[in-house]
Amino acid sequence: MHLTITLHGRYKTLAGSSQLKITIPDNATIWHVIDTFIHQYPEVAKDKSRMMVTKNHSYVSPDTPIHKTDSISIAPPLVSGG
Amino acid sequence: MMNNRFIRQLTVPEFGENGQKILESNHVGIIGCGGLGSHLADFFVRMGVQTLTIIDDDCVELSNLHRTALYTEKDIGTPKTTTLSKHLLAINPRLKIHAHTTRLTAPNTEQLLASCNIILDGTDNIPTRYLVNELSVKHHIPWVYAGVYSTIGMILAIIPASGPCFSCVHPTLSQPSETNIPVIGHLPAAVAAIQCSEALKILLGTLSPKLIIYNLWTQQIDHLDIQKNPDCPICCKQQFSYLKK
Ligand SMILES: [Zn+2]
Numbered sequence: 435m436h437l438t439i440t441l442h443g444r445y446k447t448l449a450g451s452s453q454l455k456i457t458i459p460d461n462a463t464i465w466h467v468i469d470t471f472i473h474q475y476p477e478v479a480k481d482k483s484r485m486m487v488t489k490n491h492s493y494v495s496p497d498t499p500i501h502k503t504d505s506i507s508i509a510p511p512l513v514s515g516g
Numbered sequence: 517m518m519n520n521r522f523i524r525q526l527t528v529p530e531f532g533e534n535g536q537k538i539l540e541s542n543h544v545g546i547i548g549c550g551g552l553g554s555h556l557a558d559f560f561v562r563m564g565v566q567t568l569t570i571i572d573d574d575c576v577e578l579s580n581l582h583r584t585a586l587y588t589e590k591d592i593g594t595p596k597t598t599t600l601s602k603h604l605l606a607i608n609p610r611l612k613i614h615a616h617t618t619r620l621t622a623p624n625t626e627q628l629l630a631s632c633n634i635i636l637d638g639t640d641n642i643p644t645r646y647l648v649n650e651l652s653v654k655h656h657i658p659w660v661y662a663g664v665y666s667t668i669g670m671i672l673a674i675i676p677a678s679g680p681c682f683s684c685v686h687p688t689l690s691q692p693s694e695t696n697i698p699v700i701g702h703l704p705a706a707v708a709a710i711q712c713s714e715a716l717k718i719l720l721g722t723l724s725p726k727l728i729i730y731n732l733w734t735q736q737i738d739h740l741d742i743q744k745n746p747d748c749p750i751c752c753k754q755q756f757s758y759l760k761k
Contacts, residue, residue, distance in 0.1 A: 442738045442740055443670075443731070443738055444668065444731070446736075446738065447731070447734065447736065483690070484689060484692070486685070486686055488740070488742060491742060492684075492742065492743045492744075492745055493685055493686060493742065493745060507740065509727070509729065509738075509740055510668075511686075511689065512642075512663060512670055512685070512686055512689055513663035513664060513665035513668060513669070514640060514642050514663045514665075514691065514697075515640055515663055515665050515697045516548045516551055516552045516553065516637075516638050516639050516640035516663065516664065
């Protein structure tokens, strides 16, 4: 399926746009979105286990299945310095 | 004298006399007295907070001075809480300050923070934020998360009764392995200023919380709308694993 995902923070800066069109299998999970994003922008691979992905404005785990009508967004991990 | 002291912010329509009254009547807690925490304390005391709790177990180090408020070279080696208290009392000698030179842990969290009306995050680690989040949900105390990295700050106001909690936003975030994380010197002041605005709007009841991602270098600001997770173990199921540790 074709999906347009929303990017936030430095991911948006990296892609030069808040919208990224990706193609993933019809039975895809959030993992496919993450892997496709990393494949396109390998410099974000270090964030893989910590990036924040939402489906329809709620946090979801990477194993969550997705449907072509879902709204998916990816943001960098929450930062922790004080 | 008191009216003169705040005259320039009493005339700000978003804040006004009502905001001043609310600020002066609420007990503010700040966890961590480093880059974020020292600026938060400085802002809140200058703006009129009368009752403040500060918590930190560290001493002032030379490597803190590029990003903190109020500390000087003479303060190096002294506990941050006692030194910050001294500087804050010089700004307002009538301030009621509860300074705790200790690490926030499961056994002391409720005792130190449950009497606060709002909590501001100036910590430097993820587990403490999960602990504060549980306290917030259990005692219905709003708090404002913030973190900094390099030129980027993230801020989220958490009102447990109505919005997502920290665990709704990310339930299993691990502490990053990187130590001595990069932070440009003026970032904590900017992020603490945003955090302060979010806290004031919580107290005034005018906030719609969103996760804010701010890049101080590019001046880009991004807002993420994140909803409450109906399966959240903390705010929906009241399972407080950090408080029980
Ligand atoms: Zn929650």
